[in-house]
């Protein structure tokens with residue numbers, strides 16, 4: 001009697017098995033033979049990435065639940081309003097669908113001194129929270145047009161929202177309140193912005209739907225060990241790999257003149273239309289930008305319900321970008337001596353031996369070679385680990401684990417006590433209990449009720465705001481700030497990572513001297529990102545908008561209301577008066593047919609700033625602040641907690657608080673002077689300091 005539609009539920013449940021087979025067919029349509037080639041705009045984003053085998057099994061089982069949701073919604077309700085499906089969840093519990101592929105939930109050891117790879121067992125009561133391949137979290141329920149997975153539409157007319165490229169063209173020139181500062185003021189430098197990208201990659205990595213997925217199933221009775229994360233499975237995954245593999249799905253015709261019609265395009269296609277009068281793409285006669293929907297997975301409770309996207313990395317700020325998310329990667333990266341990680345002759349990054357084409361660097365996250373600047377940030381942490389680990393113990397395992405633990409603690413200290421106060425403002429960062437000095441005050445404690453998952457609104461909305469501030473040019477400077485090299489951003493791509501071998505310090509100087517770009521979106525990212533040989537690239541702003549819609553992220557006004565505790569009711573354009581300047585509001589009104597349609601990132605970039613020259617306004621600060629709160633209070637291993645399984649002592653914590661970005665740079669590079677606060681451009685208030693004057697970090701305090 002608790003299952004009001006038991007019979008219909010049973011009927012839908014039977015369909016689930018068919019859905020699973022259909023899913024496999026759907027991903028490999030027999031006549032579909034259009035794929036992106038290497039010289040395709042945005043190729044790097046569309047190339048198929050690595051997903052560890054067993055997780056494909058999660059995806060296909062999750063698809064069963066999604067199809068069931070569709071059946072319930074359409075067959076039982078025959079209407080468009082999103083129904084509350086909670087009554088059905090108990091009718092659909094199927095142990096053959098909802099088993100754990102990778103989380104050894106009964107085997108967490110609460111006393112274990114170290115984090116697991118992949119973030120499982122951080123929350124003992126709910127071991128998958130924040131773990132790799134769990135779903136992105138949500139601040140608000142998703143807003144899909146069909147309630148399940150299709151892109152949001154206009155709130156008043158149910159018509160399609162304006163093409164992201166039209167919005168990008170109209171709203172990219174001007175970022176509200178941001179003005180290029182004078183040389184007297186210190187602002188976030190390019191170096192500090194790329195640290196933001198590094199954090200991004202630590203907490204999130206969505207996956208494109210791929211055309212050739214292995215079909216896996218679990219063999220219960222065969223006992224063999226399959227190594228994933230911390231444990232050993234006592235069952236085997238048998239996978240069949242379709243023989244096609246390689247580059248990803250293509251949703252546009254060969255010369256981008258049109259989107260492929262639905263009957264011949266891949267089901268995961270959500271291409272972006274380019275308006276015919278486009279001032280950049282017009283020269284290529286291009287009318288279509290490739291775009292593939294993200295892979296979805298189970299909701300955290302494995303219930304029927306709308307689509308939830310999979311996050312392939314651990315959400316925790318655990319430097320998974322450096323150390324990897326699984327034991328196999330850990331093994332590949334360790335030198336087995338003194339706890340050190342392997343590296344190449346130039347001490348930049350490890351390289352794949354005898355690799356035929358550049359770049360060949362690798363580390364915990366495959367995105368590291370996107371630009372030399374990003375690869376360099378990985379290299380800095382690699383060097384820090386290798387500096388610390390040998391000083392921790394003479395035993396390789398202890399040195400590795402303790403080195404990893406301290407490196408991660410220093411990283412968290414940089415995030416919370418040096419970087420976030422710049423991004424959110426000192427007061428916001430303090431008031432939201434993010435930055436805090438434990439040697440001077442009580443910094444709170446771990447709260448197991450906090451869900452640390454990376455939210456969709458954060459990763460695929462607000463935290464992409466810095467994309468708008470990336471400069472058009474990257475400069476390299478010598479020791480006396482003499483210009484050594486200057487490159488357009490779209491030329492500073494993966495083919496250039498080798499400059500780290502020759503110009504390591506020059507690149508750091510270039511990025512710390514140069515401010516982020518306050519002048520609005522760079523054409524380098526909005527037209528030429530990952531360009532092909534003819535100079536046609538893709539548009540990151542359009543991607544960001546389309547991605548938000550693909551993930552069902554609610555519109556800006558919904559999050560604005562949430563952030564003001566629903567005290568703000570937005571029923572008309574005039575209700576938005578206080579949040580935007582009149583000029584911005586006019587532009588928004590020209591683009592969107594309803595005030596309720598504004599895409600989240602568009603609103604975050606255009607809302608009035610909280611303080612002068614801040615890069616963020618209140619809604620952006622709210623979403624980003626909330627995420628960092630979750631990543632702090634929901635992390636059992638956060639470095640400041642004094643009651644964890646293996647806490648730092650008070651003197652150790654005091655030493656960690658003395659660490660800074662300046663000290664970091666002086667310890668692992670040959671630079672002789674750095675900005676006092678190295679995330680900010682040097683100025684009278686943030687002078688260059690000599691490395692000789694910065695006290696060395698006292699590693700002896702941490703040795704075992």
Ligand code: HEM
Pocket residue numbers: 045193194195196197200203204205206371458459460463464465466467470529540543544547
């Ligand atoms: C420096 C140059 C950068 C480039 C070329 C770049 C490019 C990209 C691309 C291509 C994506 C995937 C887009 C999609 O298909 O949805 C992405 C995702 C993202 N970017 Fe950037 N980005 C850069 C810097 C940054 C910075 C500085 C930040 C923030 C501080 C940032 C935040 C993000 C976030 C949060 C995501 C989503 C990550 C996820 O999958 O969870 N990016 N970026």
Ligand SMILES: [Ca+2]
Pocket residue numbers: 202203313314315316317318319320321
């Ligand atoms: Ca992580």
